Amino acid sequence: MEKNKSIAILGAGLAGLACACRLSELGYKNISIIEKESFAGGLAISIQYKGFSSDLGPHRISASIPQAVDFLNRQMGEDLITCRRRSHMLLDGRMIVYPPRLMNTLSHFGLLKIARFAGSFFSTRLGRLFSPPQEESFETLMQKSFGCALYNKIVKPYTEKTWKMPAAELSPDVAKARVSAGGLAALARRLFLREQKGRETSLQEFYYIKGGIKNLSQRLKEHLEKRGVQFLFNCGVKKMLMNSNGGWKISCNGKNGNEEVCADFCFSTIPVPELVDAVSAHEAKQAAAALEYLAMALVFVLVDRPRISEDTWLYFPEPSLIFNRGYESKNFDEMMSRKHRTIICLEVTMRANDGMWNQNDSWFASRVCKDLASTGLVKVNEIMDTYVSRLAHAYPIYRRGYEARLDEIFSHLQKFPNLITLGRQGLFHHNNMDHSIYEGILAADYLDSKKEAAAAWYRDAGQFRNLRIVD
Structure with missing residues (x-):
């Protein structure tokens, strides 16, 4: 494509920002980024509250994609720091190291229960040899990987609590994308042997952005502005019309009313159902409407204590607790909290159309503080304040059959020769930050x-389903 052609990027998240950076490096001069929010970063932002800072999610960066790491090194330099991973899971009222270690596992479960888990694993494997073939789901794959006993004890409760649906209805892609456990055989190997580099089932260390992930988004924005990239904030994409040359007229709801942007080529990182609606791809609308997203409330709790734990993140599979996961920003970077106080973020998942989503912030804060105190991690009188943030499109839901719907959507989008959709929302993928950066590049x-x-992109889109999330 000629370097003087105009390019529009929908969404100023990491995928869109990385795409713009790479286009600028390649010599493209006429680039506009359209963003419905008043800031860049998408989900890669940090909240600032009463002198504390915390990301929307435990934003860690693995070293699994060299192109993404090289990009971050060039953009962030010494502000790209390395953190040691440490995490625990609250199980049966006790904190156990996660991923499990030998002595900790023996201490928690005892030899008898571990023997039962092992017996269940082998009996499940043997049973499948003599059973009729089953359609694979998350549940069947996890039962095969862990055995029914361990699956029912840990994996199923945590999965159903997080995704708010029966585990049997989830696609096996949920298990294939997230490899923090890797199955009972991998778990057993990890108890006794050091994992080989490049084949880890869990992170041992990770990269992080000094001062919070907002600094990456801000650095990229400033870099792009210096290179002449135009940002249009507070502009929600409403309609996209393709002209006879394949270019686009993009209508937006701007802060000053309706705005129009014309572009010869368009990259989209907005949720794919919104894109389908904007381009009026009528044949794909039914498939797009069937795609589902997990919503999330993030409750930030200010605590009058120097530190709650040394963990980078904590897991809470217990059904009685409203939150699934927590993280303390001080354990990523000391500068993100005050010296004698700390902030912890607890994640509560739900659907954007259910009753929980409609509760007010005070309800979430009250329930989270009550449950947090019940874990023994903090005392009620140590809780100073709370702040609540919400995400309507936190994660795509891989319900069984989603792949066919996604393939149908992409087959229709291929009809638009100058349009590529990418990123977590655009490809409907469980992306880590490094994945989004890589896809943008x-x-x-x-x-x-x-x-x-565009045709080549959609033809090769299956490659992104092979990206692994290493927790």
Whole structure:
């Protein structure tokens, strides 16, 4: 594509920002980024509250994708720091190391229960040899990986609590994408042997952005502005019309009313159902409407204590607790909290159309503080204040059959020769930050090097389903 052609990027999250950076490096001069919020970053932002800072999610960066790590090194330099991973899971009222270690596991479960888990694992495997073939689901794959006993004890309760649906209805892709456990055999190997580099089932250390993930988004924004990239904030995409040359007229709801942006090529990182609606891809609307998202309330709790734990993140599979996971920003970077006080974020998952989503912030704060105190991690009188943030599109839900719906959508989007969708929302994938950065870089390279970039992108889209999330 000619370097003087105009390019629009929908969404200023990490995928869109990385795409713009790469396009600028390749020599493209006329780039606009359209963002419905008043800031850049998408989910890669940090909240600032009463002198404390915490990210929307425990934003860690693995070293699994060299292109993403190289990009971050060039952009952040010494502000890209390394953190040691440490995490625990609250199980049966006790904190156990997660992923499990030998002595801790023996201490918690005892030899008898571990023998029962092992027996269940082998009997489940043997049973499948003599049973009729089953359609694979998250549940069948996890039962095969862990055995029914351990699956029912830990994996199923945590999964159903997090995703708010029966585990049997989830696609096996949920298990294949997230490899923090890896199955009972991998778990057993990890108890006795050191994992090989590049084949880890859990992170031992990770990269982080000094001062919080907001600094990455801000650095990229400033870098792009210096290179002449135009940002249009507070602009929600309403309609996209393709002209006879394949270019786009993009109508937005701006702060000053309706605005229009014309572009020869468009990259979209907005939720794919919204894109389908905007381009009026009528044949794909039914498939797009069937895609589901997990919503989330993030409750930040200010605590009058120097530190709650040394953990980078904590897991809470107990059904009685409203939250699933927690993280203390001080354990990522000491500078994000005050010296004698700390802040912890607890994640509560739900659907955006259910009764919980409609509760007010005070309800979430009260319930989270009550449950947090019940864990023994903090005392009621140590809780100073709370702040609540919400995400309507936190994670795509991989319900069984979602793959066919997604393939149908992409087959229709291929009809638009100058449109590529990417990123967590655009590809409907469980992306880590490094995945989104990588997809942004790759999408720009497709435009620059492929004759029919969009067709090639959708033809190769299956490659992104192989990206692994290492927790």
